[in-house]
Amino acid sequence: MKSKRLLVYLSSCLAVLFITCKNNHSPEQASSENKADTLIYYPINQYIRNQLIMLENSPVQPYKIYISAAGKDSTNISKEEVNELAQMFLNDSITALGTKEKYTEDIFQDQTTASYTFSYTSKDTLLPIQRIMVLLDTATQQVKNIIYNITRSYPDSTVTEMLWWKNNKGFTILQQSTLPGGTEQKRQLQVGWNNEL
Numbered sequence: 001m002k003s004k005r006l007l008v009y010l011s012s013c014l015a016v017l018f019i020t021c022k023n024n025h026s027p028e029q030a031s032s033e034n035k036a037d038t039l040i041y042y043p044i045n046q047y048i049r050n051q052l053i054m055l056e057n058s059p060v061q062p063y064k065i066y067i068s069a070a071g072k073d074s075t076n077i078s079k080e081e082v083n084e085l086a087q088m089f090l091n092d093s094i095t096a097l098g099t100k101e102k103y104t105e106d107i108f109q110d111q112t113t114a115s116y117t118f119s120y121t122s123k124d125t126l127l128p129i130q131r132i133m134v135l136l137d138t139a140t141q142q143v144k145n146i147i148y149n150i151t152r153s154y155p156d157s158t159v160t161e162m163l164w165w166k167n168n169k170g171f172t173i174l175q176q177s178t179l180p181g182g183t184e185q186k187r188q189l190q191v192g193w194n195n196e197l
Contacts, residue, residue, distance in 0.1 A: 041095055041105065042118045042134045047143055048089050048165065055079055060193045062170075067188040077191070085191055088173055089148065089163055092128045094120050102127060114138045128152055143167045156180055169194045 055062070062082045065074040094103050106119040115135040122130045131149040136142065148163035162174040170192030177185045 041100065041103075041120060044132065044134060044146060045090055045093055045095070047146070048086065051165070051168070052083055052086055054168070055082060055193055058193070062191065062193040064192075065188075065190040067190075069185070082191055082193070085173075085189070086171065088161075089146075089165060089171070092150070094129055094132060099127070109138065110135075113144075115144060116141075 102124045103120045118134040120132045133147045135144045146165040150161040152159045158178045160176045165171045173189045175187045
């Protein structure tokens with residue numbers, strides 16, 4: 001009987017020791033982590049994945065239009081290529097572990113566009129996604145548009161991108177590169193599957 005009690009006691013001590021070591025965070029650190037875990041942002045990535053699933057299951061023919069200094073080119077594309085191009089919207093996430101708390105959320109009603117706007121603005125200029133806006137229709141509560149502002153810095157250039165997703169219709173990627181000497185290059189890619197963007 002004594003050996004059984006001793007075994008229970010030692011097991012309890014080991015459990016307490018394990019929990020103490022595992023939670024070896026300062027109170028400030030724990031508070032910050034808990035706050036970040038409770039932030040709930042609009043599920044942007046899930047929305048885009050759902051749009052791609054809907055496209056996959058629909059009979060429409062996707063197309064792309066590419067515009068650059070060299071001119072304009074349009075062609076039909078496969079749904080697989082749409083999926084690949086759409087990864088631009090999914091590569092970076094404002095809800096990734098350790099990232100949520102680096103954004104400020106602002107929600108307001110814009111009567112001129114009949115939208116509720118969810119705006120997420122970065123507090124860190126080094127993060128690629130500097131801002132995301134989600135516009136919901138005030139009547140239907142459905143997404144109308146999602147707009148990303150992304151900035152990426154490279155040793156020899158800075159690339160600014162505006163990504164615009166239009167509900168059930170397609171998306172546009174505007175890209176501006178600033179090269180050494182201040183030279184700028186602009187490109188635009190439109191991908192659609194229902195009507196012209």
